[in-house]
Amino acid sequence: MPTPDNAVNLMIGGHVHRNWSSYEIDSDLLIPADAWSVSLGLADGKIPAMVAPGVEVMVRIGNDTVLSGRIDDIDDHIHKDGHSLTLRGRDGAAVLVDCSAPIFTAKMATLAEVVASVALVLGVRKIRIDADSAGTAEKVNVEPGDTAWDTLVHAAEANGLWPWFEPDGTLVIGGPDYTAPPVASLVMRRNGKGNNVLSLRRSRSMAERYSDITVLGQSHGTSVENGRHAIKSTVRDTAMSIYRPKVKVDHDAESAESARARARKILSDGRLKGLTLVAEVAGHRTSGGQLWQPGQRIHVLCEPLGIDATFFLMARTIQGGRATGTITRLTLKEDKVWVLDAHPHKRKHRRGKNASAGLEAVDVSQ
8 A cells, every 4th residue: 555645536526436456647748638546446436426427536645736627538347256446537738728718819919918819718817927028919810710729829839938847737838947946856876875676678760860950930020020941050969970961941940040940959859759768666656755746856866877966857657556566657857958948830821712801811820
């Protein structure tokens, strides 16, 4: 049985449910809608009346909230050995991923106004923008059929930010905090002294790594400004010893600064995929008592792999049950590599029989 501070509880309709035969809770900064699932056996074969698809839930580990969302699926299975129940759901991002954004047009809209216009109508009430400053969009039109999440991502990326949900259900528009100190050390020494890692796997790849990345762009002329051609910016990855050039044509890059930001993004994406550490640890908390949570920085000391450095926690999976005990899987990426630069998104206007009357088909942009 898990210790009290590692016990997983579901708050549904004012009632607490626990003692699961198995559970899994995922969280990944790059994947919207954190998912959870729990299973248990039903001794009396009855499902509580308040347990239904769409019902709000709060997932807690010990006294700490780890996720707020709703039930998506309910599976109950009757077999010769009894009756089992499995619940699955996602956090507050689920409605934004599943549903279309409201159609609206705005001029000189701030990031906060765009986010509120998309999120509030879908029931997201708690919103926080973690940014020193954010730009104002000259014009915002949302294309029919775009999901609310894609619209938020485009608005966030136009300001060099990224959206995610906090455990308490707050929608945050922000970025990684590389100034925060590491919350824990993962240790794997040959002599076993101080070891606190069950397993550690390192994956390295050069499939999407490039030595030179060049982004080409252009801007169209307007009534007050001439168009610009031959926009070009090149960035280099000094860690690559092999010559692997990449040229990208980006019609959203309308200045040298935006072309450089796009090149940096491609380079950082390649570096993110180029090195991954996956560690499994016992329990669901650091040695200091904090729950493992994406966005944390973690020091890793692994003598067999020659690692002694700080890494960024991009994702974590909490697992447990009668057969496995309490385990947390941590997905670590190279520190200070996930770079967010302002990058607008645009689309060509759709015209013809598929266009909606009176609606301009463009995306959130700056």
